[in-house]
Amino acid sequence: GQCTLVCPVGALIEAPHWHEVLRTLDAHRRVSVVQVAPATRIAISEEFGLESGTVSTGRLINALRLLGFDYVFDTNFAADLTIMEEGTELLSRLEAGTELPLFTSCCPGWVNWVELNRPDLLPHLSTTKSPQQMHGAIAKRGRFARSLGPDFADGKAEPYVVSVMPCTAKKDEAQRPGVSGDVDHVLTTRELARMIRSRGIPFGALSEDGQFDSPLGESTGAAQIFGASGGVMEAMVRTAAHFKGVEHDLPLEWEALRGVREGVKTATIPGVGTVAVCNGIASAQRMLEDETWREDYVAIEVMACVGGCLGGGGEPKSMDPQILQKRAKAIYSVDAKAPRRRSYENADVQALYASELGAPNSPTAHHLLHTHYAARHSKRSLLMRFLDCVDRRDG
Ligand code: SF4
Numbered sequence: 001g002q003c004t005l006v007c008p009v010g011a012l013i014e015a016p017h018w019h020e021v022l023r024t025l026d027a028h029r030r031v032s033v034v035q036v037a038p039a040t041r042i043a044i045s046e047e048f049g050l051e052s053g054t055v056s057t058g059r060l061i062n063a064l065r066l067l068g069f070d071y072v073f074d075t076n077f078a079a080d081l082t083i084m085e086e087g088t089e090l091l092s093r094l095e096a097g098t099e100l101p102l103f104t105s106c107c108p109g110w111v112n113w114v115e116l117n118r119p120d121l122l123p124h125l126s127t128t129k130s131p132q133q134m135h136g137a138i139a140k141r142g143r144f145a146r147s148l149g150p151d152f153a154d155g156k157a158e159p160y161v162v163s164v165m166p167c168t169a170k171k172d173e174a175q176r177p178g179v180s181g182d183v184d185h186v187l188t189t190r191e192l193a194r195m196i197r198s199r200g201i202p203f204g205a206l207s208e209d210g211q212f213d214s215p216l217g218e219s220t221g222a223a224q225i226f227g228a229s230g231g232v233m234e235a236m237v238r239t240a241a242h243f244k245g246v247e248h249d250l251p252l253e254w255e256a257l258r259g260v261r262e263g264v265k266t267a268t269i270p271g272v273g274t275v276a277v278c279n280g281i282a283s284a285q286r287m288l289e290d291e292t293w294r295e296d297y298v299a300i301e302v303m304a305c306v307g308g309c310l311g312g313g314g315e316p317k318s319m320d321p322q323i324l325q326k327r328a329k330a331i332y333s334v335d336a337k338a339p340r341r342r343s344y345e346n347a348d349v350q351a352l353y354a355s356e357l358g359a360p361n362s363p364t365a366h367h368l369l370h371t372h373y374a375a376r377h378s379k380r381s382l383l384m385r386f387l388d389c390v391d392r393r394d395g
Pocket of ligand 1: 106110166303312
């Protein structure tokens with residue numbers, strides 16, 4: 001039988017898709033593309049007996065090639081792109097003085113929560129798509145796809161796009177109105193581990209020399225830290241400081257935004273304002289209890305899982321009480337060693353703007369890389385409204 005697991009934030013069921021993905025790869029009928037999230041390349045090590053906190057990027061790339069993917073790309077490429085779009089969006093809102101503070105929108109657990117519980121906050125959500133969806137949109141409909149052959153150039157064919165995420169809610173995100181079709185199948189880190197085992201691939205013994213394909217595989221250290229609580233905001237601060245021309249007066253690393261601690265983490269960026277990070281959905285709920293957040297902050301990151309994506313519902317289970325810290329340390333070590341650590345320095349992202357998108361937030365960028373949100377009603381809220389009506393009629 002198939003096992004199902006419940007997401008800690010959205011009560012979403014993890015519907016396994018890995019059998020279907022393997023069948024599609026084995027059939028060799030479509031050009032296949034896979035993208036991997038930053039948190040996956042760390043935690044997958046634990047599934048194969050490697051020490052917690054081992055970075056397995058190269059091994060993971062080699063395993064994905066052995067599974068039969070034609071192109072192995074990096075979700076981090078799209079994380080850099082997200083920062084270009086979201087950072088620009090923040091600065092435009094600051095200029096206009098509207099819809100502030102800006103809430104990040106790359107976590108579908110948080111987006112679902114807002115749509116269900118606080119639709120009044122929807123205008124504050126960044127319209128920027130998440131890195132998973134951006135990557136899918138670019139891989140399917142950008143210059144890379146058109147280069148695959150005449151049918152792709154005419155829009156008659158699309159590559160088969162799979163993403164590997166630390167998250168069960170990302171499966172739901174891929175089906176959202178406005179973004180569905182960007183990604184065909186979403187696998188969790190655990191599902192990918194099962195897939196690798198099913199093919200007898202000796203993951204732990206693979207070499208760490210695997211390299212992502214170009215051009216959707218290049219990324220900076222800023223993208224890698226998306227996998228940890230505070231990482232999206234730190235990445236945004238690095239690039240927003242550049243846009244404002246103050247980056248050389250400011251630190252690159254923002255310790256105040258890092259870590260798995262409780263409560264709201266904050267940092268003040270000269271020329272921009274104070275930004276905040278809610279580590280876990282409960283922390284955001286507490287922050288929203290009073291109205292001070294409206295005045296205190298210009299931008300707020302919310303990741304539904306404690307620790308951020310490295311603590312996601314699709315990551316391997318662990319009994320180690322220090323597991324989140326170990327995974328986070330590994331994520332920040334990748335950033336520290338990266339040759340480029342600010343998203344705007346990603347040469348392939350720059351090339352994408354030059355050749356296809358124009359500028360961040362341009363009409364083309366909006367068409368491919370932005371989305372919208374809408375209030376939704378949970379079964380519980382519909383039931384409460386029904387009971388309320390019955391109650392009033394009876395009264
Ligand atoms: Fe998914 Fe990351 Fe959000 Fe958790 S924090 S729900 S893993 S996107």
